[in-house]
Amino acid sequence: MEPLVQIKNLHISFNTYAGEVKAVRGVSFDIYKGEMLGVVGESGCGKSVTSNAIMRILPTPPAEYKQGEIIMDGKNLLGLSESHMQRIRGKDIGMIFQDSMASLNPTMNVGSQIAEVIRRHQKVSSDKAKRQAIEMLHLVGLSNPEKRYHQYPHEFSGGMRQRAMIAIALALNPKLLIADEPTTALDVTIQDQILKVMKTLIEKSDASVMLITHDLGVVAETCRRVVVMYAGQIIEQGAADHIFYNAKHPYTKGLLLSVPSMKMDKTKALEPIVGSPPDLFSPPAGCPFYARCKYAMKICKDSCPVMEAIPENDGQAHEASCWLNSLNYREALGERAVTL
Amino acid sequence: MIKTVNNTESAPLLTVNNLTKRFAVKGGTLTAVNKMSFVIYKGETLGLVGESGCGKSTTGRAVLRMYDGGQSGQIIYNGTDLMKLSQKEMKKYRKEMQLIFQDPYASLDGRMTVGSIIAEPLNIHKLGTQQERMARVEELLNLVGLDSEHKNRFPHEFSGGQRQRICIARALAIRPKFVVCDEPISSLDVSIQAQVVNLLKELQSKMELTYLFIAHDLSMIKYISDRIMVMYLGSMAELASSDELNKDPLHPYTQALLAAVPIPDPRHVKSREQSLEGEIPSPINPPSGCVFHTRCKKAYAECKQTAPEWKEAKPGHFVACHLYN
DSSP, X not given: OOEEEEEEEEEEEEEETTEEEEEEEEEEEEEETTOEEEEEOOTTSSHHHHHHHHTTOSOTTTEEEEEEEEEETTEEGGGSXXXXXXXXXXXXXXXXXXXXXXXXXXXXXXXXXXXXXXXXXXXXXXXXXXXXXXXXXXXXXOSSHHHHHXXXXXXXXXXXXXXXXXXXXXXXXXXXXXXXXXXXTSOHHHHHHHXXXXXXXXXXXXXXXXXEESOHHHHHHHOSEEEEEETTEEEEEEEHHHHHHSOOSHHHHHHHXXXXXXXXXXXXXXXXXXXXXXXXXXXXXXXXXXXXXXXXXXXXXXXXXXXXXXXXXXXXXXXEOXXXXXXXXXXXXXXXXXXX | OOOOOOTTTSOEEEEEEEEEEEEEETTEEEEXXXXXXXXXXXXXEEEEEOOTTSSHHHHHHHHTTOSSSSEEEEEEXXXXXXXXXXXXXXXXXXXXXXXXXXXXXXSSOTTSOHHHHHHHHHHHTTOSOXXXXXXXXXXXXXXXXXXXXXXXXXGGGSOHHHHHHHHHHHHHTTOOSEEEEESTTTTSOHHHHHHHHHHHHHHHHHHTOEEEEEOSOHHHHHHHOSEEEEEETTEEEEEEEHHHHHHSOOSHHHHHHHHHSOOSOTTOOOOOTTOOOSOOOOTTSOOSSSTTTTTOTTOOHXXXXXXXXXXXXETTEEEOOGGGO
């Protein structure tokens, strides 16, 4: 598979009065062409900062791109001028946000907001843009699109607004769609509908999707590959099957155990991850998960593990950063291998 | 910390009959809760699920008589009909009932210290001396897994999960018997949700609490509840024990709701048969007959005309659907 976007050693900080928040600390991953990639992690782990960096919509200051590259079509997006970026946003990369009410313009009817994207990037008449916008509203499953075109965001329900957002994001057939918690604010029934719409439209258009969520169920249902983030770093990534059946990092395992499965025995207590994520003003020198990890060892406190490949039978890449899996550490122990 | 309540043997703590709550809105009346009748047994957790706007929270608040008017029906708590009491007389009962809110950011006063937040219910109900109250605050902080030193801090110094612990401490300060938990975990991260749920379960067995647990997360509500009630557009659709409801959901709405839950297993193949089309209709102008007929795949002529009766389809398993006549 060919990568569409390559993120290489990305470091992003926010300069605040209280000091520097190191929100993203050395994140590297690829988004392949035509794939649905899930990015999971708790709030504050840097998922949204990473995706906003791809779109280059972080306000600078306070944000600062300290290091790293985001390569798309042979260009480093972090090095482009703002006007160049404007040509990419909407056309090559579309984005859907969690809070649809805050992301749509309340003073403009929904249809015009879709037509605006089209007119901004393509030389078409306003009539044609309107027709295309209505077609988009139809594609995302809104009934009576001609009427909906003239309605305002407040006249839409949450699910309908999220459909309108998808229409805007996909109006120009972008190569990459970033969906940042697109269904978090919705009911399960509506979430189901929205994910279905997203999936069908993506399959038709061959675009890649980066789906950011904290819901492991949503990831399992939609994504083939998963990146798990914690405290500004990627701690594990691999095929969905690897992550759900052969998780290697204790944090990933903890996440999977924190959700009650529908079949779970009720008399058993849930196994939460104790404590809370580290403060990113002064991230720990060792493994960021050290303080919450049941399996923490001495080495975890002092030095941060690096990403290492985990052998898998299906030939797909799976890697995790944990001393427990680290070959180096096993060697240091002299074959007294520690396995989870 | 694991509790086994046999509902058939347990006495009802709260019996709700024909509870209706109407709001006057522009363009008519909105019936948020329509003739709900149910029982909450001592020591159990009754889960309440449904889509947003179906009246879950209104039910929770109406049961606590938090509304001034527009409410009818009976709420019998320990033999007393709360609906017949004046607000002044209600105060005595409020001591036994508390509410935990969804948003731990909005429900704590940012200008009060954590200590004074937790002590406030004690002050209102004039329980104990100043010293006893402070001692109780420290005890509560420890109970919910926080440090007694935290009483001098302000809410902004805490994370979402810790704030929810503070809310729980406040709700439990006056030793209530009945707590309405209104989506207490939905704004928290997955790893923190499990912590709070475990805490709520532990406190329930320690303090013999009865919960009305409102949520839209079906997997979590299945885990925490003894019985589950499903609501749709202000009406009750189905009520059964948690295991029974998951094993054999009868109402097409419950079936669709369960089918929509994303399963954290990439090898799970989802059946698309039961997925629900459309959205919940406006409660200002609800559909005729069965309120669910507009979205129901099994609806037939009768569903449009008459509202289904609430009946016991199986022992302890109630449903309002014409399919089970």
